[in-house]
Amino acid sequence: MFWKKRKSKDEVLEQAAKWFARLRAEDFSQDEKRQFEAWLNEDISHQTAFREMEDTWKEVGILSPSEVPDVEPMGHRLFPMPRLRLAALTIMIFLVVGVAFFRAQIMECWFHLMGRGQTYVTEIGQQKKITLKDGSILEMNADSVITVRFSKWRRKVDLPEGEVFFQVARDTQRPFEVKSHNGMVRVLGTSFNVRSRNGRVAVDVEQGRVQVVTKPERNSGILSRAVVLKANQGVDYNWSGRMDRVRASCIADVLAWRKGKIVFRSMPLIEVLRELEHYHKVKLRLEPDFWNKRFTGTFSNSDLNEVLSAIKVAFSLKTKTAADGSIVLCSDKQ
Numbered sequence: 001m002f003w004k005k006r007k008s009k010d011e012v013l014e015q016a017a018k019w020f021a022r023l024r025a026e027d028f029s030q031d032e033k034r035q036f037e038a039w040l041n042e043d044i045s046h047q048t049a050f051r052e053m054e055d056t057w058k059e060v061g062i063l064s065p066s067e068v069p070d071v072e073p074m075g076h077r078l079f080p081m082p083r084l085r086l087a088a089l090t091i092m093i094f095l096v097v098g099v100a101f102f103r104a105q106i107m108e109c110w111f112h113l114m115g116r117g118q119t120y121v122t123e124i125g126q127q128k129k130i131t132l133k134d135g136s137i138l139e140m141n142a143d144s145v146i147t148v149r150f151s152k153w154r155r156k157v158d159l160p161e162g163e164v165f166f167q168v169a170r171d172t173q174r175p176f177e178v179k180s181h182n183g184m185v186r187v188l189g190t191s192f193n194v195r196s197r198n199g200r201v202a203v204d205v206e207q208g209r210v211q212v213v214t215k216p217e218r219n220s221g222i223l224s225r226a227v228v229l230k231a232n233q234g235v236d237y238n239w240s241g242r243m244d245r246v247r248a249s250c251i252a253d254v255l256a257w258r259k260g261k262i263v264f265r266s267m268p269l270i271e272v273l274r275e276l277e278h279y280h281k282v283k284l285r286l287e288p289d290f291w292n293k294r295f296t297g298t299f300s301n302s303d304l305n306e307v308l309s310a311i312k313v314a315f316s317l318k319t320k321t322a323a324d325g326s327i328v329l330c331s332d333k334q
Helices: 009-022 030-042 044-059 086-101 103-114 269-276 304-315
Strands: 117-122 128-131 137-140 144-150 155-167 176-180 183-187 191-197 200-207 210-214 225-229 233-238 261-268 284-286 294-300 317-321 327-331
Touching: 009 030, 009 044, 030 044, 117 128, 117 137, 137 144, 176 191, 183 191, 200 210, 210 233, 225 233, 261 269, 269 284, 269 294, 269 304, 294 304, 304 317, 304 327
Parallel strands: 155 176, 284 327
Antiparallel strands: 117 144, 128 137, 137 155, 144 155, 155 191, 176 183, 183 210, 191 200, 200 233, 210 225, 261 294, 317 327
């Protein structure tokens, strides 16, 4: 009996790299598709090697998941990617092979250049103070998430949702950047607050100066803007990147959360309830007739009953508990 010689791992990886590159060409033919499917189903090691190619390229950040061909064993459709010139295709093959063989070294180099990401999270009602390795201090408000990434050239924080007060250590060689949706706050050393909630971002400066830049999606119809804020100034933009005019900032109100307080200044009542949900694990509901009623007051952010009592008195409301456990504020005439 003759046994089929099994390919070495290096040979399989090289084949996988070639197929990975070839699949991305526009002129990928039906005949090649059949050959590829046959190769893929010939041995489980082929499927493993191909998946390893995908994972490696996604890990180093060169390809996003949406850019990787959706490849499954026989019977599933393949979608070729946009055309690559022959020279670029050849280079890509060698790059993929190199990445596969020297993954550890490449990953380490990538992290050195781009920085390792560290994610911090606060739960509802929780606050957290973080001291970064450059000496900058971040104070996170409740229900927030950030990712910090330091590289050789820059210090970057991603803030998709939440509120953070930044005290940035000065470093003229590495700007400090805070990205939230389609906007960026850039500083060298200062203290400021960034709040990203409910589709809007608010930037308020306590000391120093910051630059706020918006870069909306292409063809969105929204213009890019850049402004410089100094102490006691602020600016807002929505998550799409549309920026408002620079405004005066009541920084004491903005930073009240750092002292355990919550301040409402003529805020729509529905927004007041949404804000309270960041501090208390409860769902609050309100009759639509009262959504736009304005509410003002300063309270402890840990005492829900205090705020609800004030709201009920101000608007002649009562509370009841719904079947799903949420608290409903409704007219006391019902």
